[in-house]
Amino acid sequence: MNVSPLEVLKQCFEKVVPSQDTRTKISPLAFVVSLVFCHMGDSKTFSLEAIRRHMKAQLNQDISRSAFWERLSRDRLKNYLKAVVAELMSQMSTFALMRTELLRSLGVGGIWLVDSSSISLWDGAKASFPGTRTEAGIKWHASFNLLTGVMNWFKLTPTSRNDRKCFPDIGSLKEVLVIFDLGYFDYRLLFSIQEVGGFYLCRLKSNASICIKEVVQGLSKKHIGKSLLSIKFKRKRTDIIEVKAQKCHNGNILNCRVIGFWNPVERSYHWYMTNLKVGAYIIYPLYRIRWQIELIFKGCKNSLNANQITSNDKNIIEIL
Numbered sequence: 201m202n203v204s205p206l207e208v209l210k211q212c213f214e215k216v217v218p219s220q221d222t223r224t225k226i227s228p229l230a231f232v233v234s235l236v237f238c239h240m241g242d243s244k245t246f247s248l249e250a251i252r253r254h255m256k257a258q259l260n261q262d263i264s265r266s267a268f269w270e271r272l273s274r275d276r277l278k279n280y281l282k283a284v285v286a287e288l289m290s291q292m293s294t295f296a297l298m299r300t301e302l303l304r305s306l307g308v309g310g311i312w313l314v315d316s317s318s319i320s321l322w323d324g325a326k327a328s329f330p331g332t333r334t335e336a337g338i339k340w341h342a343s344f345n346l347l348t349g350v351m352n353w354f355k356l357t358p359t360s361r362n363d364r365k366c367f368p369d370i371g372s373l374k375e376v377l378v379i380f381d382l383g384y385f386d387y388r389l390l391f392s393i394q395e396v397g398g399f400y401l402c403r404l405k406s407n408a409s410i411c412i413k414e415v416v417q418g419l420s421k422k423h424i425g426k427s428l429l430s431i432k433f434k435r436k437r438t439d440i441i442e443v444k445a446q447k448c449h450n451g452n453i454l455n456c457r458v459i460g461f462w463n464p465v466e467r468s469y470h471w472y473m474t475n476l477k478v479g480a481y482i483i484y485p486l487y488r489i490r491w492q493i494e495l496i497f498k499g500c501k502n503s504l505n506a507n508q509i510t511s512n513d514k515n516i517i518e519i520l
Contacts, residue, residue, distance in 0.1 A: 208288075208291050209288070211291075212284055212287040212288050212291060213229060213232065213233055213284060214229065215287060216280060216283040216284045216287055217229045217232050217233075217280050217283075217284065224267075224271075225261050225262070225263070226255075226259060226261050226263055228276075228277075228280065230259055231255075231271060231277075232277070232280055232281065232284070234254075234255045234258055234259055235251065235255065235272075235277075235519075237258075238251045238254040238255050238258065239251055239504075239505055239520060240503070240504040240505060247510050248268075248269070248272065248510060248511060248516070249265070252265065252268045255268075272515075272516055272519065273513050273515050273516055274515065275515065277515075277519055278515050278518055278519050281519055285351075285354075289350060289351055289352060302347070303347070305478070306377060306476060306478055306482075306486075307476070307477060307478070308375055308376065308377040308399055308476075309374075309375030309376060310345060310347070310375070310376045310377070311345070311346040311347060311376070311377045311379065311489075312343050312344065312345060312346065312352065312368070312373075312376055312377070312378050312379070313343065313344050313346055313379050313380075313489070313490055313492060313493040314341075314342075314343045314367065314368065314378055314379070314380040314384065314493075315341075315342065315380065315381060315383075315490070315493045315494065315497070316339050316340060316341040316342070316363050316366070316383070317339070317340050317342075317494075317497035317501075318331075318332075318337050318338070318339045318340075318359045319337060319338050319339075319340065319359075319501070319506060319507045319509065320334045320336070320337050320507070321334070321336040321337055321338055321509055321512075321517060322336060322509075322510070322511070322512050323335040323336055324336070324512035325338075325511075325512045325514070325517060328358070328514040328517070329358040329359070329514075329517065330358045330359075330360045331358070331359045331360065332359050332360050333359075334359075336358075337358065337359035337360075338356055338357070338358065338359065338509070338517060338518075339356070339357050339358065339359045339361060339366075340354065340356060340497070340506070341354060341355045341356075341357065341363070341366040341367075342354040342355075342493070342496075342497075343368045343378075344492075344493055344496060346379075346489060346492065352368070353368040353369075353372075356518055362383075363383035363384055364383070364384055364385075364386050364389070367384065367389065370392045370393065370396055370398075371396060373393055373396055373398035374396050374397045374398055375397060375398065375399075376398050376399065377398075377399040377400070377401060377476065378393060378398060378399070378400050378401070379400075379401045379402070379486070379487060379489065379490045380400075380401075380402050380490070381402065381403060381490065382402070382403045382405060384402065385402055385403070385404075385405050385408075387447055387449040387450075387452075387454055388449065388450065388452075390402075390454055390456070390473070391449065391452045391454050394454070394475055399474070399475055399476050400473070400474060400475060401472065401473075401474045401476065401483065401486060401487055402472070402473055402474075402487075403470070403471065403472060403473075403487075404428075404429075404458060404471035404472060404473050406429065407429075408428075408429060409427050409429070409430075409447075410427065410428050410429070410445045410446070410447045410458065411425065411426070411427060411428075411445060411446050411447070412424050412425065412426055412427075412428050412443045412444075412445055413443075413444050413445060413446045413455075414443065414444040415442075415443050416442040416443060416444060416457075416480070417438070417440065417441065417442045417480070418437055418438040418439075418440055418441035418442060418460075419431075419437065419441050419443060428443060428445060428458055428471070429471070433468065433469055435467075436462045436464075436467075438462075439461065439462050440459065440460065440461060440462075440480050440481060441459070441460040441469060442457065442458070442459045442460075442480045443457070443458050444456075444457055444458075445457070445458045445473075455475075456473050456474065456475050457473070457474050457475065457476070457480075458471055458472070458473055459471070459472050459474070459480045459483045459484075460472075461483075461484045470484075472484070472487055
């Protein structure tokens with residue numbers, strides 16, 4: 201029997217959060233569900249007091265400021281929410297249609313988009329979440345399955361944490377194509393993904409030193425053996441340049457394809473690295489799909505109030 205996504209949502213909450221607690225007027229389940237839906241409502245008032253008042257009205261139960269604050273700041277609530285998210289991540293993937301023809305044409309078993317988004321916090325939170333461009337900030341690192349829309353990994357860190365230090369478990373990437381931006385560019389990462397049988401697609405850093413081993417199209421064979429980015433392109437040679445390249449790093453040899461697409465606005469080539477075995481013309485539009493994760497982050501900030509965190513308390517910040 202088919203079960204609706206809303207029913208799965210209900211079951212996930214009920215499976216994780218107790219529905220009864222004789223110590224409180226508002227049960228843990230009612231508190232968690234009310235908190236989630238109060239915070240992601242249409243109200244433009246994002247204070248904790250506004251959430252408390254909304255919760256009182258929705259549940260028709262009184263809860264004092266001190267009791268609300270105590271329950272909101274405890275590890276117990278944070279652990280409930282983490283468990284609910286984990287359960288949803290494992291359950292909801294069954295409700296999206298798999299585009300098997302796309303996966304088959306690319307020769308992969310899945311497509312994951314990896315990126316991060318920063319949220320500014322009040323200055324008082326800098327002890328727990330030191331910022332970079334602001335005094336304090338929290339960074340949401342996440343991976344989304346392109347074809348199901350499901351978040352399959354996430355981590356919360358201070359915004360000062362480098363993106364490269366936060367990445368999904370490499371062992372989970374077998375037969376998966378991972379698309380990410382320059383913030384994650386690292387030869388060890390690319391080599392590790394390839395070693396487990398995964399695939400990657402990313403931009404090539406402008407200061408990268410990578411040796412041309414073979415010219416496939418768009419370039420003279422006299423450049424074989426040279427560092428690709430040492431070649432000066434003053435004008436467009438062709439729309440697409442493709443070479444097979446090699447990089448030796450810490451005793452490991454990375455063999456990959458590097459494909460350049462002419463950008464008429466900047467009058468230069470944009471370079472992409474991959475180990476996919478598909479037509480070169482597919483690489484640029486495939487990389488542009490990465491923008492979908494930016495739209496997810498934007499949607500969560502605009503519609504779910506993810507960037508409206510009005511507290512300096514570490515637990516409350518993570519909960520919201």
